Amino acid sequence: MLYDNLSVNTQGHLTFAGFDTVSLAETYGTALLVMDENRIRNRCREYKEAMAAYLPAGSRPLYASKALSIKQIYRIMQQEQMGVDVVSPGELYTAAQAGFPMENAYFHGSSKTDGDIRFAIENRIGYIVCDNAWELDAIDAEAARQGVCQKILLRLAPGIDPHTHQKINTGRVDSKFGVAIETGQAEQLVASALAKKNIELYGYHCHVGSQLFDEALFCDSATNMLTFTARIAEKYGYMAKAVNLGGGMGVPYTADEPKVDYTENIRKIGRHITQLCDQLAITPPAILMEPGRSIVADSGITLYTVTGTKEIPGFKNYVNIDGGMTDNPRYTLYQSVYTVHNAGRMNAAADFACTVAGRCCESGDLIQENVKIAKPVRGDILAVLTTGAYNYSMASNYNRVPRPAVVMIGRDGPYLAVRRETLEDLLTCDL
Ligand SMILES: *Cc1c(COP(=O)(O)O)cnc(C)c1O
Secondary structure (H helix, E strand, O other): OOOOOEEEOOOOOEEEOOEEHHHHHHHHOOOEEEEEHHHHHHHHHHHHHHHHHHOOOOOEEEEEHHHOOOHHHHHHHHHOOOEEEEOOHHHHHHHHHOOOOHHHEEEOOOOOOHHHHHHHHHOOOOEEEEOOHHHHHHHHHHHHHOOOOEEEEEEEEOOOOOOOOOOOOOOOOOOOOOEEOOOOHHHHHHHHHHHOOOEEEEEEEOOOOOOEOOOHHHHHHHHHHHHHHHHHHHHHOOOOOEEEOOOOEOOOOOOOOOOOOHHHHHHHHHHHHHHHHHHHOOOOOEEEEOOOHHHHHHHEEEEEEEEEEEEEOOOEEEEEEOOOOOOOOHHHHHOOOOOEEEOOOOOOOOOEEEEEEOOOOOOOOEEEEEEEEOOOOOOOEEEEEOOOOOOHHHOOOHHHOOOOEEEEEEOOEEEEEEOOOOOOHHHOOOO
């Protein structure tokens, strides 16, 4: 089994966090996202403990809530004393409505409107991660209007070498996010931020990649960010209180992908930062990290009901399900890999090679191609693993398909965290 919270019971059914997935599908209906609350909490604790042990004083993880933004996840993050980052008024509002303390929230985004900035400051957001010079002026003006001094971080593009890290484009000099260090624009932005009356510059932010299995890219971006930090300290007498290295640690989606040791990665990043700060002769600033995927992805599975199979001799086999790109667009968007099981036939040979196809009128609506599962019949339950991140948060109502329910397996068993959307819900905005 891909994860240690998966098992097979005496009926040959897949169990998740100790519960029979076929029974969960029966009780709550499909398509259904099931989340293991305990596993989410343990991952938060792993980050918190490793960062406290190996990174400079004040270092802490912030959950990147675009991975899964529902009220219950913000309640869990508050209980686990995690910070959160939000990237839109919608995420900010969800966090606020869940009672999440806004002083521990960071507001991101490369294209914030005046309205977004006003809303964030009205909600007393702890930090705004400022993307560019236009935004800096807008934040300063709005903070002045509301009579506050707003703490900000500046989003920098640390100039990660695309030759060493080919698949990475978020941290490169030509990224749409942030201002580049190597063009001198980052330094200019620092100088303007320091001159603003209603802004307190708290530090710098970058986010350079996703689905990373080791520490290498984090160390490279830390080098560039801390070298910049030291240069600014020397030239302007301004020492950053925090440097945010962003998110990006990966999870294995299939047995071919490596398991990730988060604690070990953080230990190595910490060792690198300590040496670097020694060389640069600066007091190490607090390090923030923003894991999204690695907090929730491998704590979620999606259950579907099979509506039928289609065997095209000499070509391929399809398995049709009652969901698809509307609840999980990641294969359609990025050809993301997934592990699929026939949840009710775990003891049968997984020898039926097939493409799992969604219900939308769109030939690209696939969940996975060329997977092998026990041959299903109509009514069987399919389980797609590792769907806790960027599934529900990317769900749509294309073809007017209602979004699935989200069930959490908590300490006292399963409970509904988000109810299933109804047909009536689909019409709430139609006049
Ligand atoms: C998406 C994003 C993250 C989270 O990335 P993961 O790969 O899910 O860990 C963190 N910070 C920022 C700014 C992001 O855009």
